[in-house]
Each structure stands twice: as C-alpha cells, then as structure tokens.
Amino acid sequence: MGIETAVNFDDLRRAAKRRLPKIAFDFIEGGVDGEGGLPHNERAFAKHRLVPRYLIDAMKPDQSTTLFGRTYAHPFGIAPTGGAALFRAGADLMLAKAARAADIPFIISGASTATIEEVAEVAPAHSWYQLYNARDRAIADDMVMRTERAGLSTLVLTVDVPGHSNRERNRRNGFARPMKPSLYAKVEALAHPGWLAEYYSSPGLTTSNWVKYAPPGATPNEVLDFMSGQHPCAFTWDDVIRIRKLWPRTLVLKGIMHPADATRAATLGVDGLMISNHGARQLDRAPSPLEVLPAIRDAVGDKVTVMFDSGIRRGADIITALSLGAKFAFVGRWTLYGVAAGGQAGATHAVDMIRKEVAFVMTQMGAPDIAALGPDFLMWDNDADRMRNRRP
16 A cells, blocks of 8 residues: 555655654654653643634635745645654655645754755755754854755754753664664564665765764764754853844744743744644653644734644644734654655655645635634634624
8 A cells, every 4th residue: 555545644654654663763753761752742622622613615615825925735844853864864855845736834853864954956946954053163153054054044043952951762772872772672673674775775874964064074873973062052042142133034933932032032033933842752741742732823913924833643732822912833753754754755745735634624614714713613612702702
C-alpha cells in the first residue's frame, strides 16, 4: 500500500513506525520525563468545541493568509525538526520542496543535515532559518549573516532549550552523544532493512551548518560532537538585542510561553512570537501553548504577530488555535512522519492532508475565509461569552 492511502495523522505515524527502527521512531515520538506533556498538549485542544454558523456559503473556503507582508496559500507551515535526515535521507530538502509546492513556509532546523544555502536554492521564497545560540557567539552571528546572504526572509530564534532535557526514551535506546545504541536497539533495527540500507548507503549524517565551524577535517561524528559542545547554552535578552541589531529582516522568537516575556520581546523590536513548548520535549510540566495563547495575545495585541506550535494532530486543531488568537500555526511531527514514511511523496501528501482537513472544518463551521475565524466560533462557557455570541 502506498503512502497515498494514509488519510490522517495517525496513519502517517503508523507508516513511519513500520519503516523506522525503534531508536529513530522514539526520537520523533518521545517527550521528556514521564511524557505527561504529550497527551496534555492534545487534551488542550479537546477542551474547545467549535460552534458552527450555518446559512453561509463556505463551500470553497479561502485559506490564504498574509504573514509579515507575504501571502501564503494556507494558515500553516512546517516547523523545524532536527535530525530529519536520520529518518529519511534528504528529508530537509524534501520538506522544503513540499512547502514550496504548497506555498507555505518551511523552517530549516538549526540541527538540519541540509545547509542554509542548499535549502535556499530549493525554496528561497518559502524558507526561514531556526537559529540555535552558540557558546561562541561569533558562530551564531555568522549564521545570521549566512541566512541574510542566502536571501531568507525570516530568522527564528529558538529560546526554549536552555539546557539538555531528560528524554528517557533516548537514554534507554542509547541515543545520545556519543551514540551508544543498546543491544536491543541494534537487534531491533535489523527488522527494518529498508531504513538500514538507506542509512548505510548515505554519507555520514551530521549537522551540516556547523561543518564550517568545527576543526578542519572533522568527521561527521566530530561535527556533531562540536555542535554538542556549543549547544545548548545560555540564551538571554542581551542575545536577542544583539541579533536584532544584526538581522535586518523579520525576527521571530520561538518558545515564548509567558505574557511578560511576550511583552518584553515586543519592546525589543521582535516581529513575531511562536508560542510553543517544543512539542513537549523540554519541560514536561509546562502548560500547553494553547492554554497560554489567549493571555499572550491579550498582552501584546497587534504589536507582534502571534503564531502557534505544538500538539497539532488535526486540521481542527489549527482552526482552534487561530480562533483563540494565533495568526498562523506550524506542524512538526505530522510532516516529519510523512517524509519518514514516504519520502518526497509522503511530505507532499502530509501537507495536502492538512490542507484538506482545514478546508473540511472551515466548510462545516461556516467560515468562508481565514479572516472570519475568531472567538465567536468557540463554545461559550461564561456569561460574557454568552453575551458575545448574541451578536449576529
């Protein structure tokens, strides 16, 4: 059966699980500590009901969304997912091509195998770059300048990785630096010959954007070790100020979760915020981004563009985030499962699947375009909400 038979997120997840060895699949799937944050992200969406409005022509809903002066075809993009080439050789470029074809943004991971320059060649008008800070600030600054020279429009500073997190699945599997796969992980991988053949026929996987800064002649593993020595590291407001001065285009902070931090970012000239808990992969007891989204939106108003990431499993989840005040949403695991399971076809199919789900929900709820979305579509739960929904 081909990847085109997958009809939802869970189908892609199962297809990826069949193809990948456990050590690789667990890296995508896992969270931290007891992994309570993963279901909590999903339950946060389930608490919200969408109240339909009928007698409105929404047969062909317009999903086009203007973001930072650029109109995209849909209200979602592809979030940065590090190490994608471990799951499918060339995955970063496949995701970039899928984004270009669908006219949506793709954020290159700071831990990608493809370089900034390679992705810029494939999708120059659709790619953003995720910057991880470095202990040697000159490295981070040079990456900022490389992103500018490559012509990318948007720099995304990921601020929610202040240190290593306790990813217990990875520890059990031996997925760490240095890599020491457990005996079980090695034996289990033999049950996935397609992945094994591709992995061993590919050149050594590494974080290619860091090759320039590693010692001359460093092997792929040595480059990974070099990056591990540079990141994670402290990322402070002084770093944001420094990078804001260096970067002349759109600047986004990814990982903001507190209204006070959002307000401070706005005063420093940040253009956008991506409300995210890193897919529940950093702090297990963190709230869902959906829970803090309304407060952050109220705190910053229209001073910065508020976007959303983490826990999206359905098109209705995207609609819910937009109705709660987000301008745009990003998906991570959904498209990563797609490319892992089916390569280029899987990446393209995942994006098309999301597009269709968003359209289905907009039609059913009576939203003819993205601009129509807002709190009036959400189930009311107090007197103020009930009064609001008496309006025509």
